[in-house]
Amino acid sequence: MSSNANELAFALDYSEGRAAFLEHASAAGATISTYPLPGQGASDTELFIDYAYLGATPPKILTIVTSGVHGVETPAGGVLQRLWLAEFADHLPPDAGVLFVHALNPFGYANGHRTNENNVDLNRNALAAFPGPRNAAYRPLDGWLNPTGMWKGNDAFYFGLLARAFWYGPAKLQQAIAGGQYEFPRGLFYGGNQTEVSLTIFERVLSQPALATAKSVLHLDLHTGLGDYGEYKILVDLTQRDPRFVELQNHFGANQVASDHSDDATFYAASGLLPEITARIFPHARLSAAVVEFGTYSSLTVLRALRRDNCARHHGCQSKELKESIQRDMRETFCPSDPVWRRRVIESGQQLGPQIIHHMRCALT
Numbered sequence: 001m002s003s004n005a006n007e008l009a010f011a012l013d014y015s016e017g018r019a020a021f022l023e024h025a026s027a028a029g030a031t032i033s034t035y036p037l038p039g040q041g042a043s044d045t046e047l048f049i050d051y052a053y054l055g056a057t058p059p060k061i062l063t064i065v066t067s068g069v070h071g072v073e074t075p076a077g078g079v080l081q082r083l084w085l086a087e088f089a090d091h092l093p094p095d096a097g098v099l100f101v102h103a104l105n106p107f108g109y110a111n112g113h114r115t116n117e118n119n120v121d122l123n124r125n126a127l128a129a130f131p132g133p134r135n136a137a138y139r140p141l142d143g144w145l146n147p148t149g150m151w152k153g154n155d156a157f158y159f160g161l162l163a164r165a166f167w168y169g170p171a172k173l174q175q176a177i178a179g180g181q182y183e184f185p186r187g188l189f190y191g192g193n194q195t196e197v198s199l200t201i202f203e204r205v206l207s208q209p210a211l212a213t214a215k216s217v218l219h220l221d222l223h224t225g226l227g228d229y230g231e232y233k234i235l236v237d238l239t240q241r242d243p244r245f246v247e248l249q250n251h252f253g254a255n256q257v258a259s260d261h262s263d264d265a266t267f268y269a270a271s272g273l274l275p276e277i278t279a280r281i282f283p284h285a286r287l288s289a290a291v292v293e294f295g296t297y298s299s300l301t302v303l304r305a306l307r308r309d310n311c312a313r314h315h316g317c318q319s320k321e322l323k324e325s326i327q328r329d330m331r332e333t334f335c336p337s338d339p340v341w342r343r344r345v346i347e348s349g350q351q352l353g354p355q356i357i358h359h360m361r362c363a364l365t
């Protein structure tokens, strides 16, 4: 490996993570571009979305690797991007290119939130038209999911969850909560009422004429927080019979690739996912898009952290200490400090790197 453990430190801090990405991109000889995120009143740090391109221009085979669409999840995605920048620099097949887009939600990264500066979940915002689909099952959950008073500490979250899980069934409850909603702007999993700036920037990056030649496109969108602790899954919006699903299983392993259409209650269908943009920009390419999820804590722990962070953000917090502990907890929930978890992420990345290269090698042959 050309990257040692120090170079692959998980950066919880936005500025550190950004600097590390730019440094690795530059060392890999990538072409780098930067987009400032305009109008950041709530943050003292200037915020940018950066991208780095490696390989053939123009490419016939394109891999897109995005990180941090959910801001607080950026540290692990950033580490994988740096790892692959170093690894791919000398190993790309001819006609192939890789586009790394870093920190699509820099506000969330800088402030420890899942959503962006407008409380929009960018991974529910990539719709072709607004308003988004109605999620009728979310409405009765709003009062419990999104309390409106100042956050004073733990409330009866687990009791409330248990009652609702009993009423709905766990899979239906998860779908109702996390599938996305377009009605409650201060609520969890809010998908917005227009395309957010981050996604307009992403569209612009993908639409550059130099990439239009791509005939085969693989988009991997990196996330943390869903699935078994330290394990990863490649989740695709394809049925198990789709030839592209079978092909992904052949390249990345049958145990790692899972379909959104399966009965596995861990995962759920959602509207406005980021790869929908990729599909619109490359309508004629053979596209395989996947959300790569690295599991951290249980979905109950994750929801509990999201809920209190959201409440404290919109309605205030009883004390500064409590607010700081909520932020620490958010970062821990989506990037465990446990060295074993972090090593697993790096090992998974080392396993995925050659598989991605092999996938590009086989494309169009």
Ligand SMILES: [Zn+2]
Binding pocket: 070, 073, 223, 224, 225
């Ligand atoms: Zn995510």
